[in-house]
Amino acid sequence: MQRFDDFDKLEVLTRITGSLVNKGPLRVGVGREPPLGAATDIAPLRIRFADGRLVPYIPGSSLKGVLRSLAESILRARGVYVHDPWSFEAVEEERRSGRFCLICGTFGSTGIASHVRVYDAYPDGEAPTFTKTGVGINRDFRGVQPGILYTEEQVAPGVRWGFMMDIVNIRVFPEPGDERGRLLRQLLQLLASGMVQVGARRTVGYGLVKLEQGRYEVYEVKEGLLVKATEGGIA
């Protein structure tokens, strides 16, 4: 089995850039990240810019969590066993033996650093929001429960978010170097084809995102310097 704890030496760095466009509304979150392994949501949070504006943004850790969950589903669909990210025993055994699974060998665990970094995504221009008021449903009587209302702030569909992701020591483009490279490539292609729907309430189109103008740049270390080896588009 291949060793994935190869952080002592930078060999190849792949930078992915593009715009993430939300095709459905995105619920604005309240500042708490979903725990590792939970049904991942990409609820944007808000950050205050120097000029005082409060701007929604999608935390990179949240986008990374979405990619990790998607990678786990792809592997499970292929019949590959994927351990629970919360499994202390599985993570500890990988750390002890130095043999990491494809998921931890890509996205990291408490026993190994991540080969993938996703940056916070800020809106390109305005990110209009609206407030939706819902009515609580009484589960026992399957009807409207009078008096139970909730409100949610949401980012309108069609906002472009700047997407940037770095992949260290895994070859993904122009040809994948291993199984992790093939998995990452498949994730990016799913994102680019607008097939990725994440978070709660998928039935109403929430959390559907598409990567547009996706590009990769591959850097390699040559004589101690990081030089661009190749670049191209993701379609």
Ligand SMILES: [Zn+2]
């Ligand atoms: Zn693992």
